Amino acid sequence: MFFVMKKRINFSLPKLKNKNEKESFRQQNDLDKKLVYSLNPKKIPSLKQLKHLPKVLSFKEKRLTIILIFLIVASLIFIAGWFYSQNFLPTPTVGGEYVEGLIGAPQYINPLLSQTNDVDSDISRLIFSGLLRYDKNLELVADLAEKWEISTDQKTYTFVLKPDLTWHDGQSLTADDIVFTVKSIQDPDFKSPLLVSLRGVGVEKIDDRTIKFTLADEPYPAFLEVLTFGILPEHIWGDIPAINANLTEYNLKPIGSGPWQFKSIAKDKLGNIRSYTIVHNPNYSGPAPYLEKITFKFYPDFETGVQALKNHSAEGISFLPKELKKNIASQKNLKSYSFYLPQYTAIFFNQKENEVLKDKKVREALALAIDKPKILSEALQLEGEIIDGPILPGSLGHNPELQKINFDPNKADLLLSEAGWNQITAEEYQSFLEEQKQKEEEEQKENEEATSKQPTTTEEIIDQPAETPDETSQSFYRKKDDTILEITLTTVDQPENRKATELIQEFWQNIGVKVNLEIIESSKISRQIIKPRAYEALLFGIIVGSDPDPYPFWHSSQVQDPGLNLSLLANRKVDKLLEDARKAANDEERQAKYKEFQDTLVEELPAIFLHNPTYTYVVDQKIKGVDIDRIIIPADRFNNLSDWYIKTKRKFKGNL
Numbered sequence: 044m045f046f047v048m049k050k051r052i053n054f055s056l057p058k059l060k061n062k063n064e065k066e067s068f069r070q071q072n073d074l075d076k077k078l079v080y081s082l083n084p085k086k087i088p089s090l091k092q093l094k095h096l097p098k099v100l101s102f103k104e105k106r107l108t109i110i111l112i113f114l115i116v117a118s119l120i121f122i123a124g125w126f127y128s129q130n131f132l133p134t135p136t137v138g139g140e141y142v143e144g145l146i147g148a149p150q151y152i153n154p155l156l157s158q159t160n161d162v163d164s165d166i167s168r169l170i171f172s173g174l175l176r177y178d179k180n181l182e183l184v185a186d187l188a189e190k191w192e193i194s195t196d197q198k199t200y201t202f203v204l205k206p207d208l209t210w211h212d213g214q215s216l217t218a219d220d221i222v223f224t225v226k227s228i229q230d231p232d233f234k235s236p237l238l239v240s241l242r243g244v245g246v247e248k249i250d251d252r253t254i255k256f257t258l259a260d261e262p263y264p265a266f267l268e269v270l271t272f273g274i275l276p277e278h279i280w281g282d283i284p285a286i287n288a289n290l291t292e293y294n295l296k297p298i299g300s301g302p303w304q305f306k307s308i309a310k311d312k313l314g315n316i317r318s319y320t321i322v323h324n325p326n327y328s329g330p331a332p333y334l335e336k337i338t339f340k341f342y343p344d345f346e347t348g349v350q351a352l353k354n355h356s357a358e359g360i361s362f363l364p365k366e367l368k369k370n371i372a373s374q375k376n377l378k379s380y381s382f383y384l385p386q387y388t389a390i391f392f393n394q395k396e397n398e399v400l401k402d403k404k405v406r407e408a409l410a411l412a413i414d415k416p417k418i419l420s421e422a423l424q425l426e427g428e429i430i431d432g433p434i435l436p437g438s439l440g441h442n443p444e445l446q447k448i449n450f451d452p453n454k455a456d457l458l459l460s461e462a463g464w465n466q467i468t469a470e471e472y473q474s475f476l477e478e479q480k481q482k483e484e485e486e487q488k489e490n491e492e493a494t495s496k497q498p499t500t501t502e503e504i505i506d507q508p509a510e511t512p513d514e515t516s517q518s519f520y521r522k523k524d525d526t527i528l529e530i531t532l533t534t535v536d537q538p539e540n541r542k543a544t545e546l547i548q549e550f551w552q553n554i555g556v557k558v559n560l561e562i563i564e565s566s567k568i569s570r571q572i573i574k575p576r577a578y579e580a581l582l583f584g585i586i587v588g589s590d591p592d593p594y595p596f597w598h599s600s601q602v603q604d605p606g607l608n609l610s611l612l613a614n615r616k617v618d619k620l621l622e623d624a625r626k627a628a629n630d631e632e633r634q635a636k637y638k639e640f641q642d643t644l645v646e647e648l649p650a651i652f653l654h655n656p657t658y659t660y661v662v663d664q665k666i667k668g669v670d671i672d673r674i675i676i677p678a679d680r681f682n683n684l685s686d687w688y689i690k691t692k693r694k695f696k697g698n699l
Contacts, residue, residue: 054520139689140336141666143358144348148316148341151294154273155455161677168678169321171273171299173201179683183267184207188193189428197262204252210276211304218248223277231287237604240269248583262625265590292344333688343563358663361639361677365424366538378664383673387430390651391609397579399528404462406648411450411455412550419654422542432641435655437630439630440637446645453619455554464528465520466555472520517552529557535580544582574604581609588675594621610649617643665689
């Protein structure tokens with residue numbers, strides 16, 4: 044204050060012209076200083092003095108002071124904000140509801156019956172616990188089990204349960220429930236799809252927390268994977284006859300032991316289920332979720348489900364078909380996740396249904412004629428990866444140096460010619476059809492005369508239109524003796540499969556093969572086509588699981604249903620390699636067997652391996668923590684559901 048007053052006094056004095064006036068001023072100035080010091084001997088101004096500061100400051104000084112004060116305050120705010128942002132980080136907290144759209148409707152929310160319905164499987168996974176479960180990296184971790192041991196011969200598995208396990212209704216979960224569930228699966232009256240996996244497996248209760256499984260036949264390396272199925276409560280299901288298991292209301296209002304439990308179900312006036320709500324189980328033995336509630340809404344088709352996303356009726360959809368991606372391109376609030384599936388799509392040859400496929404040169408020519416990158420681009424919109432064998436990248440036994448059959452239509456042409464399949468023009472093909480038809484008519488007439496039956500008139504036969512090439516027929520065909528090189532290609536009615544078969548038809552027609560397409564509804568493909576092996580060439584996707592064991596898909600014992608050897612391969616060398624791989628003492632030995640097995644498939648060419656597709660899952664960006672790369676089945680998208688969150692709060696993370 045003194046310095047300000049001194050400056051103000053000096054600044055206001057008039058200009059002094061002589062020595063006496065200057066001397067007088069200095070004396071007066073000294074007196075002023077003494078006066079000021081007498082009022083406050085301290086050099087630091089008091090608060091009372093500071094309030095008079097504006098009276099002695101000029102306009103420029105006031106403006107400069109305000110600017111300085113503003114800069115100081117702003118700096119302090121910036122420093123405080125920076126410290127807060129760096130040391131008080133947002134962390135997930137409990138709260139919030141997630142609404143997801145599913146296509147279809149629930150029928151059996153029961154881990155023993157849910158395998159054939161994605162909706163059932165999705166919800167069952169959350170409500171029921173198994174001995175083991177998959178984590179976000181598709182690695183097996185404990186769920187109900189506390190620990191387990193495997194015998195040296197790999198045929199006995201002993202599990203110890205966690206202590207104090209309970210069901211959603213508060214009842215204790217014990218080894219009796221495990222034994223009951225396994226025996227229910229093995230009961231044919233229960234009609235569980237899991238029966239094949241547990242056939243011949245013995246189960247025994249040691250004590251209330253200990254169970255022993257015994258394999259009757261050879262070791263099965265993937266047996267631990269089997270034990271991820273959910274466990275049923277004996278105190279509820281024990282009184283329900285197995286033959287009536289699909290009729291009880293517990294299939295829609297289940298009691299489980301998983302991280303989520305049933306809360307409510309909503310139906311429309313016609314009784315159709317419109318939504319299904321679950322809440323987290325506070326007594327779950329595993330990690331507690333951040334989300335408090337999940338509601339599933341059900342839609343009849345993907346188009347309706349996508350529309351629900353767009354109008355915010357749902358915040359996620361279980362699967363987004365590739366052809367519908369453009370419909371949500373403008374929705375900035377949505378985020379797409381692409382998961383790699385342990386699944387491959389291949390063309391499986393059934394040589395028993397078509398004699399021409401027994402010739403390896405024909406099978407090799409068909410493989411050389413396929414442009415895999417074009418299929419990946421046009422049928423899958425590049426959402427997948429090209430493969431050359433049945434063991435996928437990232438799996439034990441994958442061989443990146445496996446011999447590839449690259450696109451080479453010229454070599455394919457040469458191979459077919461070497462095999463005796465000569466080219467004929469479309470006109471020659473038409474003439475051949477007419478000749479064949481004439482022979483059939485003559486044979487039919489002879490047969491009718493021989494059996495003294497009333498012959499069919501020539502007019503009636505001629506009125507039947509002859510088979511003619513369709514609009515997409517090729518410019519030439521191939522003929523050997525009296526046989527046209529013709530193949531029927533069958534697939535399930537899905538957009539990407541339909542497009543892939545159309546492309547393959549074009550590729551094979553370009554080398555002279557006549558190709559008939561057979562598109563089968565997804566609800567009929569298993570019963571009408573796969574079970575009776577009623578196909579010549581089948582384009583189909585195989586889910587192999589996280590363990591790459593190819594035994595169920597390539598061993599000769601799996602040729603008949605319910606086996607999954609779709610190429611009907613019966614090769615002693617392959618059988619021995621797959622059997623030895625199951626008994627291998629370590630991963631290195633097992634990998635060597637798988638490498639030799641894949642080399643043998645390249646030699647035999649029982650199938651053409653095409654691609655490993657991705658699975659697209661769409662969620663609102665407000666849902667954080669989704670961290671999945673690969674899934675085995677669609678329900679695996681929930682493998683890290685306990686980490687998903689909506690709400691956050693800041694917590695101090697730094698060091699003071």
